[in-house]
Amino acid sequence: MLGPDPSWYLVVSGILFSIGAFGVMLRRSPLIVLLSIEIMLNAANLALIAFARVHGGHDGQIFALCVMAVAAAEAVVGLGIIVAMSRRKLALDVDELRVLHG
């Protein structure tokens, strides 16, 4: 295989996933939390594609395409919730949303 081993793809994927997880835990703006979730989904996609290359089968790539479709659906619903929040004039801050806090 030309270029680096699949293990290097997995290293990039792991680092990218932890960057996304860090963003989800740290940031309070729901928009940036959604963007961080997109980073995590893409890190998983990169790992799936690297493993598809290791095994020489297409199943990983098919799964990555399905993840892409689910990510698009997640972005639609997440952005819809954020727009609905702003129309109700709620603060766009995930720390302030504690109605279900009990």
Next chain:
Amino acid sequence: MAGNALVWVLWILAAFACLGSGIAVVSFGNPFYSALSLIGNLGSLAVLYLLASAEFLAAAQVLVYAGAVMVMFLFVIGYLGGRADVPFAGGPSWVSIAAVVAAAAILVEIVVVIGLKAGDALAAPAEIEAAFGSPAEIGRYFLTDHLLAFEITSIVLLVAAIGGVILGTRTRAEEELDEAGAPQTLDGWSPDARA
């Protein structure tokens, strides 16, 4: 071999662009700049996909993700206005320290698990033919072996479209809120207000 060196250089450039723009996404205060960095992140990931012989996925990444999904994000950010929310404002808080520790723990776990479970297989990737990952191959698998996944994906997208319409429709409670003109607080919110 000249071709191999070129692939290495491209791979290293794409990997660093990918990680750098990922860090930029989580550290920019303005969501607009974060979304622009995410477009760069998705683009450099498409280069990595191409180098791992996933040609159709690289094209889909640029068209669907960096194109359609990110345009939607930019529209919503433009509609809401870029509210700055500066990370690390006022020095490191316990939340940011805990987030760094937890993210590092996740990274260590990923590296250990993959190294233990897949270390040997990773060194010897399978031989593949030239058509691996081409649109024709992906399409053939989608309509034969993975037909159920294909159909379920279309249902997921349909449900998400309906959900987007429902979330985007104005409710009567919101119209009353607009007439009253008072900003709503979460403490005053009750489920009865929807009736």
